[in-house]
Amino acid sequence: MYAASRAATAVYRPMLDELGLTYPQYLVMMVLWEEAPRSVRELGEELGLDSGTLSPLLKRLESLGLVERRRSAADERRVEVFLTAAGASLSARAAGIPQRLADAAGLSGPELDQLRETLGRLTAALQSGR
Incomplete structure (x- = not known):
């Protein structure tokens, strides 16, 4: 399983380089392309990532202009992740x-x-x- 995972990641790398994404960033974007916005907690559960891993990923995606994090108006403890127009349009290139x-x-x-x-x-x- 480990060898297959490494081989798949190696095949993904040049494809994702075209998009300017790492594999973990691509996984986050795929979840958001399916349904957005999603809470940080939902993203973590969907991807099996803890907040210590997910937060830097989201910060980088936000700095790339692909997502935006906002506190929920209904519950300020909840942070929701939205696709920006650039993030949504990247979906077509990744299809x-x-x-x-x-x-x-x-x-x-x-x-x-x-x-x-x-x-x-x-x-x-x-x-x-x-």
């Missing part, structure tokens, strides 16, 4: 990346879906055993 990774891996769409499902089950099973 082909998952397929490019699948092509590099030689996997069909159904095989990639099966792999994602299997890895999701593995992750859930290992996390529930904590």
Whole structure:
């Protein structure tokens, strides 16, 4: 699993360099492209990241002009993350990346879906055993 993860990250790197993103930043953006705004807590739960890891990522994305963090008017303890216009438009440039990774891996769409499902089950099973 470790070798596959490293190899996938190496394939992602030049694609993400085109976008000016690191892999963790790309993951945050993918979650926000699915649904925004999201609270910092929701992002952390979705990505399995603690606030100590997530906060610097969000700070960097904000400095790149891709996201904006705002305190919730309803609950000032809650910080919400919004896409900026630049962040939203980056989605179109990133749209082909998952397929490019699948092509590099030689996997069909159904095989990639099966792999994602299997890895999701593995992750859930290992996390529930904590």
